[in-house]
Amino acid sequence: MASSEPVYDPKKTGSWLICTACGTQFPTTDRQELKTCFICDDPRQFTPPTGQAFTTLDELRSNNKNVWTPFEGDERFISINTEPKVAIGQRAILIKTPNGNVLWDCLTLIDDDTINKIKTLGGLKAIVISHPHYYSTHVEWACAFNCPVYLAAEDKQWTTQSSTHQVFVDETELDLKINGISSGVQVLKLGGHFPGSFVALYEKRLLIADTLVTTPSGLGSWDTDAVGAARTRPAGMNSFSFMWSIPNMIPLAPDELQRMWSILKKYDFSSTHGAFLKMDIVKTVPEMKRRVLESMQIQIRYMGYGDHVFLKEIVA
Template sequence: MTSQATRPELTAAQCALCGVETDSPHGTCPVCADERQYLAADGVQRWSSPAEQAARGAAIELKELEPGLWELNTRGHVGVGQQAKLVVTDRGNVLVDVPAYIDGAAIEAVSALGGMAAIVPSHPHMFGVQSAWSAAFDDAPVWVSEPDAGWVTRDFPGLRVWSGELEPVPGVRASQPGGHVPGSSVVHFRGADGAGVLLSGDTIAAVPRAGWVSFMRSFPNRLPLSAGAVRRIAAHVAARYDVERLYDNFQGRVLRGAGEAIASSAERHARWVSGEFDHLTGPV
C-alpha cells in the first residue's frame, strides 16, 4: 500500500458537482454536460479535490450490510452521493463503484478488511476518484467497461478495459447488460448463506415499493428506457445469475426474491412504455 507521505490521491482534480476525477480541470465537465446528468444551476463549472473536501470535514464510514459485504458512506463530500460496496472474500476484495472522496482513515479501514484486489465501477457516473483508490492499494486494477472507456479523463497505471464478462477475483463475476449507459455493469457473488447477491449500480434501481425495481436512462432527469432495452437487461441477468438479494448504488435494496422482482418489474415497465396502459392515464 502506498505510504501516507507519498499518496497522490488527495490532490486528484475532480468535478465539484459529480465528483468524477479528471486530468483536465477546465471547461465543462463532460459527465455533467451529458443528458443523463446536469450542470450547475448558475452555469459555473467548479472543481475540487479530496484535499479540499478533507479541509471541510469530509469523511467515509464503512458499515457491514451482510457478512462479506460492506458499504462506504461518505459525508461532507462533492458528487452525486453514490454508495460504493466492498465485497470481502478470502480470494481478494473488490470495490464496486467508487466514492468521490478518499482519505487516510478510509484507506486504513479498507486495509483492515483485507485491502483491495480490484475495482469495478459500474459506469462513468461512479468513477469517483478511482485512480486515487487504485494508487492507495498498489495500483489495484480498475476495470472499466470497454463501451464506456471514452469517459475516462484521467489515465493511471491501474486502468484496465474489459468487455463481455469478467471475474476480477474467483467467485465475483461482472457482466455488461447496458441500459443506463452502453457499458453499464452488474456484479454478482454468493453471500455467506449461499444466496446470489447482485450489485446493480444504476442498471437496476430498487424503489420504495417492496419487490419492485426500476430501469432508467437518467434518474435525475427522469428519462426512461425503452421496452426492448428493459427486457434485454432482465433477460441478461436471468440468463447468468440466480439473484436473491439486490443492492443498488444509492442505498436501495431488495432483500428477498430479487430475481423475480427484476423480471416482473421489467415486464411492467415494458408494457407501460409501450402504451398498453394508456387508457389509465386520462382521455385518449
C-alpha cells in the first residue's frame, strides 16, 4: 500500500483513511481493503474498546483545529496541538533556528490555516519524527512544505506511504543540516521504545516525545510546603519512565537503559519536553542529567536488578 506523492494535493488525499487510534494515514479510500491498522495491532499501541475505526482529513478539517502555544520565556519553540484531541493527542514542536524552521514530531491534522501560519513564521526546512506512533500524515506535511522528513532507518517498516521527501537516518547522532549548514539541532537515536526512537536537542532543550516518558513526580513541585517554607525534593522520586510499550506498561530492560544513557550522557540539557502539553521540566544542566540517570536507576532497582553495574553510574 505504498504511494509516492511529490506534490501536495489535499483534494486527492483528503478522503484517504486515517486510523482514529494512532492518527496514521493510509493511501486508500477503500474501507473493505483497509479493515485494521497494523500499527495499532502491535503491542506498543492498541485498539480501543470501541474497536478499529477510521476517519479522513476532510472530516478532521471540518471539526478540528490546531492550536499554537509558545514555550514560556522562549518563543523559538512553539507547541502545536489539535483540538478536540485527535488519536494519541501528541504535540508537534516548531523549532525556529537562524537557518530555518524544524518541526519536531508531527500531527495528523494539516489544513490551510496551519500551512499559512507556518509560512508566516518562515516555513519549514525539515521535519523530524521521534517514532512510528507519530508518523501520522507526515507525507502530507513534507509535500505541503517541500521539505525532507527524517525517520529512523530501523523503523521504516512502520511507514504506510513512501515519498521522495523521506530521509531514513542510519546515524546514531545526527547534526541536522539545512542547505548544507548546521541548524544546531542534534538528533539522537536512543532507541528503546522503538529501535530508532529519537530525541532532539536544541539550545539545551531536550525534546523527548515518548523516548523518555515524563512522570507525574517529575512534574511535581516540592520547592515549598503548604505554608510557604522551603523544602527539598524527597529522595527516590523518578522524573521519567522508560517503556517498550507505554499503553501495556512493559518496561525496558536494564541493559537497554544503559545503552541509551551511553549516548545521552555526552550532551548537556537543562530542560526536557515530553509528548504532550505541560510535560516540561526546566532545571539546570546537572540536575536534569541527574534526574534522567536516577530515573533509569530507580527503574532498574525496582525491577529486581539491585546488583546491576549501571547502578554505580554517576553524573560527572
